[in-house]
Amino acid sequence: MGKTLSCKDVGVDCDVVIKGKDEADVMQQAAAHAKGCHSGVQMTPEVQAKIRSLIKDEGGSSCCGGSSCS
Numbered sequence: 336m337g338k339t340l341s342c343k344d345v346g347v348d349c350d351v352v353i354k355g356k357d358e359a360d361v362m363q364q365a366a367a368h369a370k371g372c373h374s375g376v377q378m379t380p381e382v383q384a385k386i387r388s389l390i391k392d393e394g395g396s397s398c399c400g401g402s403s404c405s
């Protein structure tokens with residue numbers, strides 16, 4: 336399952352949803368997106384930790400995301 340990150344969850348007014356194959360992929364894309372679109376956002380360790388905590392499983396709802404869940 337892939338991973339997604341809603342940019343607005345990070346605290347910026349932006350509707351971009353980043354999708355990646357795994358957390359590292361999403362982090363990489365988020366860094367590139369922030370650099371290009373959010374010049375005011377610095378990718379500090381704190382921001383990276385926040386982003387990491389906001390990454391969700393693709394297609395996941397509020398469910399735990401386990402393979403046996405529907």
Ligand SMILES: [Zn+2]
Nearest residue numbers: 342349351372
């Ligand atoms: Zn954005």
